[in-house]
Amino acid sequence: MRVMILVKATADSEAGTMPSLDLLQAMAQFNMELKQAGILLSGEGLHPSARGRRVAFDGAERTVSEGPFGPTESLVAGFWIWNVTDLDEAVAWVRRCPNPMPGPSEIEIRPLYEETDFLAAATD
Template sequence: MRVMILVKATADSEAGTMPSLELLEAMGRFNVELMQAGILLSGEGLHPSARGRRVVFDGPDRTVTEGPFADTESLVAGFWIWNVANLDEAVAWVRRCPNPMPGPSTIEIRPLFEEADFAAAATA
């Protein structure tokens, strides 16, 4: 199963605080472990929301808002896409991950839809 691992933003990541060399090295080692285990499909860090845009859809209307966005706790600072056997395996790997932020942080695990998930709709 493929999962997206979402590293949630913090005040530090939204301020553009770059990770320490120690954290970069620790994350590099963790990524190598993920690659060697055949789990890592992709992963990237994201710039702060101040450098982004949001497009809100309402029927045919589109409204574009420039960042930064105030709802820091709902923003994403980075992600991985992993191929794991199940959610328990993903949790086990996340528990081994270095803390991605200087202070408290949150990582969310979300399964990706697969083609088979749409089989019922495709046959209807």
């Protein structure tokens, strides 16, 4: 199963604070372990929301808003896409992850829909 691992934003990530060299090295090592295990499909860090845009839809209407967005704890600072056996395996790998932020942080694990999920819905 594929999962998206969401690194939640913090005040530091929204301020554009770059990770320390130690954290960069620890994350590079963790990513290498994920790659060697055949789990890592992709992963990226995101610029602060101040550099982003949102497009809101209401019928045919489109409204574009410029960042920053909030609240900070609802934003995403980075992500991975992993291919794992199940959610328990994803949790086990996240537990091994270096803390992605200088202080308290949170990582969310979300399964991705697969084509079979939509095919099942279409035949119901």
